[in-house]
Amino acid sequence: LIIAFVSSLVIIEGDMAFSQTQVRSYSTIRSIGIEIDMSSDPNRNASATVRYRKTGEAIWKEAMPLIRVDYAKDNMLAGSILFLQPATSYEIKLNLIDPDIGSKSGTVTVNTKPIPQLPSSGRTLHVVPGLSGGDGSPGNPFQGMEKAWAEAQPGDIFLLHSGDYGEVSDIQGRSGTSNARIVFKAFGDGEAILRSLHIANHSHLWFEGLTFKATAVDGNEIGLYSCKPKEDRYDSGFTSMNNEIDGIVIVRNTFRDFKNSIVAGPKTRGWYIADNSIYGNKVKLGGSGTESFDGEGIELAHGGGHTVAYNSITRVADGVSYPGDNCDIYGNDIFDVTDDGLELDWGKVNTRAWGNRIHNAGHNGISFQPQGGAPWYILRNQVVNFQESVFKFRPMDDLSVDRFIAAHNTFVNQGRLVDHWGMYLFRGMTRNNLWISLSDRPIWSLGEKGIDPGITDLDYDGFDWGSGGRPFNYIGRCCSDLSSLYSATGQEKHGIRVDHEKCFETLDVPGPAPLTTIPSQYITLKANCKAVDAGAVLPNINDGYNGAAPDLGAYEVGAKLPHYGPRGDNNHTQPA
Numbered sequence: 001l002i003i004a005f006v007s008s009l010v011i012i013e014g015d016m017a018f019s020q021t022q023v024r025s026y027s028t029i030r031s032i033g034i035e036i037d038m039s040s041d042p043n044r045n046a047s048a049t050v051r052y053r054k055t056g057e058a059i060w061k062e063a064m065p066l067i068r069v070d071y072a073k074d075n076m077l078a079g080s081i082l083f084l085q086p087a088t089s090y091e092i093k094l095n096l097i098d099p100d101i102g103s104k105s106g107t108v109t110v111n112t113k114p115i116p117q118l119p120s121s122g123r124t125l126h127v128v129p130g131l132s133g134g135d136g137s138p139g140n141p142f143q144g145m146e147k148a149w150a151e152a153q154p155g156d157i158f159l160l161h162s163g164d165y166g167e168v169s170d171i172q173g174r175s176g177t178s179n180a181r182i183v184f185k186a187f188g189d190g191e192a193i194l195r196s197l198h199i200a201n202h203s204h205l206w207f208e209g210l211t212f213k214a215t216a217v218d219g220n221e222i223g224l225y226s227c228k229p230k231e232d233r234y235d236s237g238f239t240s241m242n243n244e245i246d247g248i249v250i251v252r253n254t255f256r257d258f259k260n261s262i263v264a265g266p267k268t269r270g271w272y273i274a275d276n277s278i279y280g281n282k283v284k285l286g287g288s289g290t291e292s293f294d295g296e297g298i299e300l301a302h303g304g305g306h307t308v309a310y311n312s313i314t315r316v317a318d319g320v321s322y323p324g325d326n327c328d329i330y331g332n333d334i335f336d337v338t339d340d341g342l343e344l345d346w347g348k349v350n351t352r353a354w355g356n357r358i359h360n361a362g363h364n365g366i367s368f369q370p371q372g373g374a375p376w377y378i379l380r381n382q383v384v385n386f387q388e389s390v391f392k393f394r395p396m397d398d399l400s401v402d403r404f405i406a407a408h409n410t411f412v413n414q415g416r417l418v419d420h421w422g423m424y425l426f427r428g429m430t431r432n433n434l435w436i437s438l439s440d441r442p443i444w445s446l447g448e449k450g451i452d453p454g455i456t457d458l459d460y461d462g463f464d465w466g467s468g469g470r471p472f473n474y475i476g477r478c479c480s481d482l483s484s485l486y487s488a489t490g491q492e493k494h495g496i497r498v499d500h501e502k503c504f505e506t507l508d509v510p511g512p513a514p515l516t517t518i519p520s521q522y523i524t525l526k527a528n529c530k531a532v533d534a535g536a537v538l539p540n541i542n543d544g545y546n547g548a549a550p551d552l553g554a555y556e557v558g559a560k561l562p563h564y565g566p567r568g569d570n571n572h573t574q575p576a
Contacts (some may be wrong), residue, residue: 023094025110029086029272029307032110033350034066035078036096044068045546046098048077052540057087062539064405066094069349069377070206071402080350080377087114108560116206116249116272117317119180122155127162128188145184145194149173153182160210162190169198176204178247186210197224199245214257214281223258224250227265227301229409238301241267250276252566257281259295261316266324268303273311275566280316282338286362286387286514292338293363296321302346308332312565318343318367319358325373329353334477335518338362340392343382348373354380355554357564359492359518361386364420365411369394374402379541380554380562382523384412386511393424403455404428407541410523410553411435412500414512416445423447429457432535434553436500438509440466445473451489458491460536462498462552496530498552501531520564524555532557 015303022035024035038046048066053059066077077096084090089111097103125136130143133173136158145165148158150172155319176182186192186209193211212223222228226245230236245264248271254276255261262278264271278297297313297320300306304324310331313319319334319341325348334341334356341358344351347368356380358365365383368376369392383390390411395401400412410433413415418425422445435443443465463482472479479485484494500507505524510516525531535542535550541551546558555561 002013002370014397017165023106023108025092025108026305026326027110027112028305028326029113029115030082030084030330031326031328031350031352032081032084032090032092032112033078033326034092034094034108035076035349036066036082036094038075038077041075041098041100043100044070044075045100046077046096048097049095049420050079051082051093051095052090054085055091057238060093061509061543064538064540067403067405069277069374069402071371071373074373078349079375080352082352082354082377082379083540084112086112088112091300113270116181118157118183118206121175122153122157122180124157124159125159127158127184128161129165132274145174146167149182149184150465152176152182154182154204157183157185159185159187160190160192161187164193164195166194167196167198170200170202170205173202175202176206176247178204180204181206181247181249183208184210194223196222198530199224199226200241201243201245203245204247206251207253208249208251210253212253212255212258212261214259219281220259221257222263223261224253225260225263225265226268227263229260229263229299238263239263241265243267244269248272250274250380252276255279260299262296263299264294264301264303264306266302269305271300271303271306272309273298273306274309274525276311277566278311278313278316280314281307282315282317285336285338285360287534293317294309294345295335295338297337297356300324300327304348310563310565310567313337321345323347323351325349327351330355331563331565332356333520335359335520338514340367341386343367344371344376345369347376350375350377352379354378355562355564356381357520358383359385359520360513360516362514364388364392365390367392367394368401368424371395371402371404374404376404378404378406378409380408382410382554384410384509384518384523385516386413387415387513389419389422390417391420391422391425393421395421395424401427404460405431406433407431407538408535408550408552409433410436410555412438412507412509412523414439414509416442418444418446421447423449425458426451426456431460431538432550432552433461434463434498434531435461436464436498437466437471438500439512440468442468442473443471446475447473448475450475451491455488458489460494460534460552461492461498462534464498464500464503494536496534498529498531502526503531522555522561523553524561525551526556527557
């Protein structure tokens with residue numbers, strides 16, 4: 001397993017059995033990922049606790065323990081520390097415990113990535129549509145974006161004036177650097193329109209405030225891309241890339257009527273895709289066939305280390321698709337999609353999706369078909385109305401679904417909540433979620449496979465199944481309530497039943513997916529709801545909760561509400 005952004009290699013001192021223990025660490029803007037190879041632990045009973053602090057501070061904070069990873073017969077412990085400050089040095093103390101050997105500790109220092117900033121030392125140049133000519137001055141602007149790009153130096157900011165720049169390629173362009181990107185930014189005197197933008201050769205580029213418009217509505221165009229989906233059939237992979245394309249910044253742009261608006265690629269790393277507005281070319285919502293499945297808002301195409309934040313995405317098949325390793329997806333407002341809200345298929349180690357709002361999915365809320373590694377973190381998302389299942393598990397085999405943590409989510413549907421290969425919910429840890437059926441339908445249809453001893457860990461969730469008599473199906477048996485579910489499985493010992501008609505300040509879901517428009521809303525709790533102070537403490541995930549214990553669901557009573565979708569004009573370089 002090859003992991004990029006390796007910041008340190010630690011040998012944990014002590015017994016010979018630990019002497020080859022390698023710790024890989026890497027980061028994004030808001031998160032740090034850790035992996036420990038455990039070939040010295042053939043019976044797989046070792047564990048590792050995690051503490052962290054800003055470098056130089058006195059007090060250590062606790063994080064969630066690392067998680068055992070068995071994906072594709074791996075033997076590894078891995079996990080994330082989340083909600084960190086950008087551009088900050090952190091010390092991480094790992095305590096590795098093997099009952100057969102003992103325990104040993106080690107410390108690694110990792111820096112989170114900075115939020116990209118516009119360069120301040122380069123030239124400011126002007127561009128208008130055209131084919132050739134100009135020197136970039138206000139009185140004699142470059143004629144055409146490709147002409148300007150051929151003259152670029154790291155740190156240059158090109159201001160694109162209004163007009164149609166057509167299809168643009170970087171074949172004659174140049175790369176910036178990580179500290180001095182080459183910037184193409186709308187001047188602000190009208191729409192600066194691109195019909196497509198192909199980035200195949202150059203890294204460290206910045207695109208801001210541009211309008212991407214497909215030439216043919218309902219066609220197969222791609223907006224901004226480094227590779228293309230193969231056209232021979234749906235989900236057949238991506239065209240090859242000759243170059244690594246790193247450090248691309250895509251902020252505050254508008255994409256209209258593309259089949260695929262943004263496509264990264266398997267040789268891309270560290271893209272920052274934030275505050276964009278994406279309107280796809282999908283007309284039909286729901287149903288079956290390639291019309292509903294094919295066409296993505298943001299297709300990461302197996303690239304790693306990406307941040308996808310605060311985008312508005314609608315009228316596409318899948319909102320965000322195919323992350324690689326170490327990707328953060330948060331703050332996105334995803335609605336009226338024909339397939340899945342988040343298609344995390346083949347996501348690798350330390351895939352993280354938090355604080356997203358997903359409304360009205362034609363098929364599923366979040367797709368796991370299948371996992372490409374573990375662990376995954378699914379935290380504080382609000383997912384409302386999906387035609388099939390909130391989680392779509394479709395494994396290639398039992399080795400292609402591995403550990404995940406789903407915590408503090410609010411899941412609401414007119415129909416059942418977990419259906420597609422639902423028994424793979426047993427591969428995860430759930431805590432402090434709200435599972436709400438508005439039409440007396442089942443909550444979990446868990447298939448014909450029982451719990452995974454030592455893996456399944458479902459507890460402290462809240463449920464409402466109305467007057468339905470069969471909320472849980474387990475190995476063909478129907479469990480009529482939480483007590484019978486616990487008797488059959490040993491799970492949800494502390495689970496509670498809630499009443500959605502009494503619990504929520506706002507819950508406006510006028511009909512079933514996919515054809516019902518769901519108003520934008522925060523499904524927050526009333527202070528007297530049973531879900532208040534009913535959760536479990538999860539270090540680093542719900543630090544700073546109010547009251548006696550954390551609340552269930554995506555929102556803590558009395559806490560500041562999160563932001564979904566694009567932020568203000570000058571806020572895309574600020575942490576949230």
